[in-house]
Amino acid sequence: MASPTLPNTHYPSPSSPPYHAEIVSTVNAVLAEAASNPTPSLRCYRHTSAQHRAEGAATFEELTKQVAKLPQATQTDVETMWSIFARSTASTRLLILGGLLNQCCVPQLSFVHQAVPPLIRVDxxxxxxxxxxxxxxxxxxxxxxxxxxxxxxxxxxxxxxxxxxxxxxxxxxxxxxxxxxxxxxxxxxxxx
CATH class of the missing domain: 1.20.1280.50 (Monooxygenase)
Structure with missing residues (x-):
């Protein structure tokens, strides 16, 4: 199976900061590693707890409904990103998240700041x-x-x-x- 790569159209234009080419090569290397090692490492408490799995399924269902409202090409892109992330190892997931957070603007980071605390609470x-x-x-x-x-x-x-x-x-x-x-x-x- 060929390793997936993201075309440069998924990233900012060439007039963006000079690290653009470095980001593209890093993400493509991460994706190649993810394709060669599709089994994620050990699951965390959130993924082994029945209560958290049920909550996660409801959240994912809501996200899927929102994605269904997008144009077909965008739906495919989002589902591909989710699939790649799901197959990735823990270290690869951290790299992907780091790259995504680096690309986020303040309103998106604010959303992450509000969304994360309820997800990491442990009873x-x-x-x-x-x-x-x-x-x-x-x-x-x-x-x-x-x-x-x-x-x-x-x-x-x-x-x-x-x-x-x-x-x-x-x-x-x-x-x-x-x-x-x-x-x-x-x-x-x-x-x-």
Whole structure:
């Protein structure tokens, strides 16, 4: 299979900055490497998490609808770029992204700045094994545990676990906690 190359028409005109030829040769070298090694390296958390895969599929579907509104030639170009990027190794993807960011104007960089933070958020409780998540939450006091339950449904499920609250109650029987200020009453003294 011949290595794909992007014609110079995809780049700024010859009157553009002097690095134009260097960019074209670098991108073509990256594309040749991508064609020779179509298997990307190990997948990250975003691509192994079922929740993130579902969110990514919905986003990709929306992008595909927007691409369908473009002229046929532009649709083909966009789909080709996506395909090349998907087949690339992690290091090649970084090179491609670096080149794209270098070509972006301020409004496009502003879009990237807004789009990236939600994509890189990681829910460490949801991705951790249940016993690890339970251990993390077991270090919280009652007030913080109640706040943690409000973060997401996953956190609520974990924070409402009876084992967490049982352990917390056991710590406060017969004494008032100096850290949180509450305690359970002495049951044998209250009986009449």
């Amino acid at each position: 460490f409780i949801a991705m951790s094994p249940p016993n690890v998540a339970f251990k993390i939450l077991s270090y919280l006091d009652a007030k913080t545990l109640c706040r943690a339950a409000q973060v997401s449904k996953t956190w609520q499920l974990m924070a409402n676990d009876d084992r967490l609250w049982h352990r917390m109650c056991e710590q406060h029987i017969d004494r008032k906690c100096t850290k949180c200020g509450w305690g359970l009453p002495l049951l044998h003294k209250r009986q009449r």
